[in-house]
Amino acid sequence: MRLFSKVLIANRGEIAIRIAKTLHHLGIRSVAIYSDADQDAAHVRFADEARRLGATSAASYLDPQAVVDAAVDTGAEAIHPGYGFLSENVELARACQRAGVTFIGPAEHALDVMGDKIRSKNHVAHAGVPIVDGVSEAGLTDEQLIEATRHMTFPMLIKPSAGGGGKGMHIVETHEQLPGQLATARRVAKAAFGDDTLLIEQLVRSPRHIEVQILADTHGNVIHLGERECSLQRRHQKIIEEAPSVLLTPETRERIGQAAIDTAKSVEYVGAGTVEFLVSDAEPDKFHFMEMNTRLQVEHPVTEEITGIDLVEAQLRIAAGAPLAWKQSQVKFSGHSIEARVYAETPAAGFMPSTGTVRHLAEPTGTGVRVDSGLRTGAVIGTEFDPMLAKVIATGADRSQALARLNQALDEMVVLGVNTNLEYLQHLLRDPDVVAGTIDTTLVEARLPEMTFDAPDPRQAHMAALFIHQQQHAPSAAWAHDGFRLNASSPITYRVDYAAEDPVRIDVTLDLQSELVPHHRPNEYIYRDANGVEVVTMVAEPPHTSGTRVWLASRDFTGAVTVLDHKAQVVDALVNMDALQQGIDPQVRAPLPGTVTAVHLPDGTAVSAGDPVVTIEAMKMEHQLKAPLDGTVSIHVTDGQQVRLGENILTVTAAQPAAGEA
Structure with a gap:
C-alpha cells in the first residue's frame, strides 16, 4: 500500500526527531515546525524542511489552524502530532479533515470521549471495563461534589476532567479538607486546561500504574502489545518506565490486555493508543481503568524494544x-526494557527547572542502549517548554541486565551547561526496592527526604581552578606535551564556590604535583595528582567580575562551580564588606530560572533602595528585582537573556558617605 510522500510533524524536541527517523527510514520527507525559541533547535535541523509558525508556542505548536495551513503550504499529506501540545486536540483533527490532510491519530469520536475523564470513565464502565469508585458527573458544584462523596471513605483523589500530567490532582484525607482542596483544584484546572470540571475517585493506596499499548486499524482489528510499568513517579509525573511489569501473572496480563482492547473497541478506536490502569499492589489480580491516551506515549520505546514493532511506522x-x-497470536515479547527520562532540573534545589546553554554533550552508545534525544551542543534550554531533554532506554535479556545497562548508560551520559536529573535517576535505579521490582507510585516521594546529592570535593575544586588558570595564562604549545608547571616560589590561590542548599566554598592553592593536559576528545582532559589519574570533562562560561563558572564532569561529581581568581575574590570581599556594614546583601540573584524581559536602568546608574532594576519572567509570572540599598548598580544581564536559578543579576555598590559624615 502506498504511504505518504511528505508528513508534517506537529511537535518539537526528541519526539519530533524520533518520528522523523522513521519517516526517513520509509523514504518519506519530513516537515518540522517551530516557534522563535526553537529556530535553531535540533529537530529543525534534522527535518528535511522546516516552517516557522509564530513567535510563541500559542502561535505555533498550539495553533491547530496554523499547523494545518503549514501542512497545506508545504504539500504535506499528513500530520503526526507526537505527544503533548495538540496530540489529543479534537480541533486539530477537525481542521485536518476540512483541509483534506490526514490526521495520524484516532477519529473525532474517540478524541471527544477519551479526552474528558468523566465522559471516558462513564463510557468504559458501560463497556464492562472495571473502574475506580467515585463521583464522575459533569457540572457539579463544590457543594454537590461534597454531598455526593458522603458515602465514600477516605482518602480520595480530586482530578481535573480535562487534564493530565498530574496538574490539579489533590489527595484529600478528611471531609474538612475537601472544600479547600476543591477550590484549589478548580483554580489549577482552569489555568492549565481552560476547564475547571472535577471528578473525585477513591484513592488506591500504594497503587501500581500499569498501561497497555494497543494498535487498531480501520478494518476493525485491534491488538495489544503488552503492558508497561509506570509506577516510578514524582508528583504524578513518570520518571522511569519498563516493559513488561514484574507484577502481573500471565493470567492477569491476558485479562488486562483484553480490557484495553475492549476499551478501544468501545469508541471504534483507530491508531496507536494507551489504556492506563491502577493495579493494587496488595491485590495484583485486580485492576481499574484510569484513562486512555489517544496518542503515542513518551515511554513507547520500551514496548518497541521488547516487541520489535516500530509504533510510528504502524501509525503511518x-x-x-x-x-x-x-x-494477537503473532505478537511476541522478548527480553526486558527500561526507560529513564532526563530532565533539565536541579533535584538538590527541589527539582527547580534549570536553564542554560548546552556546552558539552556526550550521549551513551553500546549494546542494548538507545537514546531518543532533542539535544545538541549549543542548544539553549529555556523555560518555554517541558523540561524533558532526552530518554535513555536500555534493553537486556532480562530485567537485571536491562537495569545494569541503563545504569552504565546514565553514567556515560554527560550534559554540561544545564543541570539535569542524571544523578537522581541513578539513585533511584540503585534503590533496593527498585532493583527488586517492589515499587509503587508512592516510592519516589518516600525516598526523597533521605536522598543526598554529590558536592565537589577539594580534588575537583583543584581541577576547576587549574583549568581556569591555564586558560587565563594562555599556555604554550610545549605545555600540551609537558604538562603544567608552577613557579614554586609564587603559589597561586583560587577560591571555588558551589551553590547549593548548603553552599560549598573551597580555597585552592595550585601545586607542583598536579597537571591537566588535553585528552583526545573535545573538552576532555587528563588530570593527574598525587592520588592518581582521571579523565574529566570541563567547559567554562564567559568570565565575569564575580568569577568564572566552570561545568565539570568527573568520576564523583557533575555540576557547575564558580572559580574566583585574586581579582574576583577582592571584588567579592568588597561586596561582602558593604553587606556587613549595611546589614543588607548587595547582590540580587534570580529567584527562579527564567528570561530577562526588561532592564530598567543603564549599568552604573545611581539607585535608591527599592528602585526596580530588572524584570524576569519565570513560570509564566513576572518577578521585579529591585535595588537592595542606595548606591551604584552593576547589571550583569541583558534583555532577553536566559538566567539560571541563583544567578547574580545585579550588584549595588553602597554609596560612600561624604567627607566629614560619620
Missing part, C-alpha cells in the same frame, strides 16, 4: 488505510 500504515500486519 494505519493512517494510510493498511490493515494491521499482526494478529
